Amino acid sequence: MEMYKKSAALKLKLLINGIRIDDSALYGLGDKYKEYQYGYNDSNWMKHCQRQVIPSELVLPGEIVVAPHLRPTSPYIIKRIGDTMYVINEKTGESISTIDYLPRPKIWDIKLSDGSKLKEYLNVYGANCLNLFIVANCDFWNEGMPCVFCSLQPTQNLHKEVVVHKSLEKIEEAVTLAFENEDNLDWMIITGGSLKNRKMEFQRYYDVLSIIKKHIPKRWNGKIKGNAALLPTNNERDLYKLFETGIEHPSFNMEVWGEQLFKSYCAGKEKYASFGNLMETYKKAVNIWGPGQVWCNFVGGISPIKDLKEGFRFMADMGVVPGANIFHLDPKAVGVKLGLKEPTEDYVFEMYECLSSLYKEYGYQPFFSHSVLRNSLSNEMFHGWL
Ligand code: SF4
Known part of the structure; x- marks a missing residue:
């Protein structure tokens, strides 16, 4: 201890x-x-x-x-x-x-049939979480309304380390190779930049998740263990179809709390999905997945702490597990111009204390583990280490 x-x-x-x-x-x-x-x-x-x-x-x-x-x-x-x-x-x-x-994943150097390296398609988060970022491009950046904390587009332009548009065929090849060659993978994160059109985004994730489901390890018992973070439609049939892919914990991340702040810090999400619409989506998703299964991530440090804690409780009451990563200002994010500041130690402590007590009150579990989450102290606080 x-x-x-x-x-x-x-x-x-x-x-x-x-x-x-x-x-x-x-x-x-x-x-x-x-x-x-x-x-x-x-x-x-x-x-x-x-x-x-x-x-x-x-x-x-x-x-x-x-x-x-x-x-x-x-x-x-x-x-x-x-x-x-x-x-x-x-x-x-x-x-x-x-x-x-951490040791370098041995799967990273595996070559796909077109000669590209698996590392250009898949990342490994922490010790054992496979990460697929489906499309490393976001319509909200293209429309000049990115989330203020995000540096997706400039990072891509600078480093060009990953394949931006990954085809279904290549995703299938990469995921199959990853699971065949690495047997310690316990989770997946499936996410990517957003589309303006909700139906098209739903379809993109539905197609990708359906393919992944075919190749997951047997010990996952038919579930895609982990998280898909997306902005789907709020149509019940679409959500049910997502559920049927076996994705264990979907999230439609709110990032900040309060309609006004959401509008100014996540302008693209507000315009093309909207705060109210996402709340509807959450309600319907909880009816399908059940309480304690659907996740919602926040950027920990850019909402006033009082508002953020209110948001955590609001989501927890609804049956959604809230979580947060500590905000770090990327030099190329819009937030630099806005003068966003990284949170203090007191803020971070209060945030994770609140999350941990909500998890215990509602019988929820923190996301992933302390060996996966590198920017969060949820697990550490929950286990009483902090
Ligand atoms: S939705 Fe926001 S956080 Fe996600 S990639 Fe687009 S701009 Fe970045």
């Missing part, structure tokens, strides 16, 4: 202050260790070069994963001494903990 508590406390510090990585700790990245896949966001404020190879996750004792947000002002630095890496607080000179990176 002490080890978990120490790691959870350090995870909070690293997510609030960011980190620096000494050259000695860059050894083995992209080879022995999993490097960051610049798929749809990039929150690093410090680079030696444009395509700097950084670790995808940091791993603290207890298999607790943390996202590395490079910040030049952070007092925390990772250094390698001999065979071991340490987090050192350079302000105090204290060596706080050992730290590690």
Whole structure:
């Protein structure tokens, strides 16, 4: 328990202050260790070069994963001494903990029939969650109304690391190869940029999920374990069809709480889906999946904490499990111009305390696990480590 508590406390510090990585700790990245896949966001404020190879996750004792947000002002630095890496607080000179990176997924270098690498199609989140970002392009960016925290389009333009439009045929090939060659995958996340047209977005996800269902491991018992994050129609028949694909936890992420804030921070979502419409969709989805199955993610740090906690309760009351990732400002997100600030430690603590007590009150479970969620402390708070 002490080890978990120490790691959870350090995870909070690293997510609030960011980190620096000494050259000695860059050894083995992209080879022995999993490097960051610049798929749809990039929150690093410090680079030696444009395509700097950084670790995808940091791993603290207890298999607790943390996202590395490079910040030049952070007092925390990772250094390698001999065979071991340490987090050192350079302000105090204290060596706080050992730290590690995750092994590079062996499936990443597998080639598809057209010679492309599987890494261009699929990511692995944390220790064991396969991630498919169906289309790395979003109509809301194209219409000049992206969510203010999002850096999908600029990240794509800069890094060009993934196939933007993935065909159904290639998705099927990639997913089949991933499940055949990696047997520790316990979850999937299926998401992508949004379309203006709800019916077309529903159809896109329905087609992809139907294909994935054919190839999921037997031990998943016919369920696509994990989450599909999309903006479908609010038509009951469409939602039921999604349910029949076996997707375990759909989410239609609200990101912020309050109609007014939703309008200004998620202009595209408001225009082409709308706050009210998504609430309708949630109500109908809970009737189909049952309480505690449908998820709703928030960006933790851009709504006033009081409003956010109200939103959490509102969703929990409705039968939806709320969750949140800690907001990190991407240098290329619209939010930079708006002067958005990252949350304080107190805000983050209060947010996860609220979520954890709601989970216990309603009998819900936090999303995924502490070995998957690198920007969230939901699991750590729920287990009493924080
Ligand atoms: S819906 Fe919003 S967060 Fe998602 S890709 Fe589009 S702009 Fe980014």
